[in-house]
Amino acid sequence: MKRAGVTAQSRRLGARPPIAILTDFGYRDHYVGAMKGVIASLAPAASMIDVTHGVPPQSAIAGAIALHQAWRYFPARTIFLVVVDPGVGTARRAIAIETRAGARFVGPDNGVMWPAAAEAGPAAAVELANPRYRLKEVSATFHGRDLFAPAAAYLWRGIRLGTLGPTVAIDELVRPPDPPPLHEAGARLTGTVVYVDGYGNLVTNIDRASYERFASRFHGFSLWVTIGRGARIYPQKAYGEAPMGAALATFGSFGMLEIAVREGNAAERFGAGPGAVVTVRATRR
Numbered sequence: 580m581k582r583a584g585v586t587a588q589s590r591r592l593g594a595r596p597p598i599a600i601l602t603d604f605g606y607r608d609h610y611v612g613a614m615k616g617v618i619a620s621l622a623p624a625a626s627m628i629d630v631t632h633g634v635p636p637q638s639a640i641a642g643a644i645a646l647h648q649a650w651r652y653f654p655a656r657t658i659f660l661v662v663v664d665p666g667v668g669t670a671r672r673a674i675a676i677e678t679r680a681g682a683r684f685v686g687p688d689n690g691v692m693w694p695a696a697a698e699a700g701p702a703a704a705v706e707l708a709n710p711r712y713r714l715k716e717v718s719a720t721f722h723g724r725d726l727f728a729p730a731a732a733y734l735w736r737g738i739r740l741g742t743l744g745p746t747v748a749i750d751e752l753v754r755p756p757d758p759p760p761l762h763e764a765g766a767r768l769t770g771t772v773v774y775v776d777g778y779g780n781l782v783t784n785i786d787r788a789s790y791e792r793f794a795s796r797f798h799g800f801s802l803w804v805t806i807g808r809g810a811r812i813y814p815q816k817a818y819g820e821a822p823m824g825a826a827l828a829t830f831g832s833f834g835m836l837e838i839a840v841r842e843g844n845a846a847e848r849f850g851a852g853p854g855a856v857v858t859v860r861a862t863r864r
Contacts, residue, residue: 596657597627604723613724614727639663647698650682661691674688674704677703690755691755708743758771770784770858771784778839783857801862806855824840824841827841
């Protein structure tokens with residue numbers, strides 16, 4: 580896979596990859612700082628990058644979408660430390676994944692890492708069972724600090740993946756549930772909201788190829804979008820093409836159709852979130 584973040588110059592300089600951290604811990608408490616402290620103690624030369632700590636609490640699906648959107652823009656061999664872990668302290672496995680693209684992922688086996696790892700080409704996975712590579716005391720509620728952060732630090736230091744614990748078969752790794760499939764009937768293409776970003780933009784599972792294929796069947800027709808039984812929302816190429824405060828449909832950085840409000844919040848305007856039904860309709864002009 581072509582990686583946007585890797586340059587010939589960085590390879591010549593032998594730059595060490597960062598540890599990239601993604602959590603649902605928010606920005607109020609000490610949790611992220613404690614994890615970074617563990618890493619700084621075990622791998623003081625490691626650089627750390629915050630992907631985000633604003634994943635909605637306990638939403639492994641939202642975390643998976645955020646990680647999937649971000650991972651390919653990092654240097655090869657980046658270690659992604661991912662802690663969106665509603666099952667912490669239960670029988671869910673703690674794992675690390677190595678991929679053919681070079682990226683490595685450390686976190687809970689609850690599906691949060693799978694879409695990114697699958698795109699990177701999973702090559703090997705292990706369970707984090709070796710007590711040598713964790714903190715001496717492991718809390719039942721903070722594996723991010725006591726288990727995942729040490730594993731990421733030791734990987735950065737160069738230990739082999741297999742040193743962290745026994746092999747886990749790739750086909751045994753947990754996958755997140757698939758979004759409902761797109762449904763096309765007559766002059767309607769129906770999908771669902773799968774993610775709400777920090778601006779309140781409603782990102783759907785309607786990809787550009789499906790949208791354009793639908794549109795090609797109705798050349799010369801007017802296309803518009805609705806959320807539930809709401810009013811017509813018209814497609815625009817950019818947020819700025821809509822009047823101030825108006826709703827619009829556009830393809831954003833996700834590459835998926837999203838509903839937005841220019842300089843406003845679509846989630847609040849429409850009272851909508853993940854699972855909301857979005858329909859593209861075609862009518863004669």
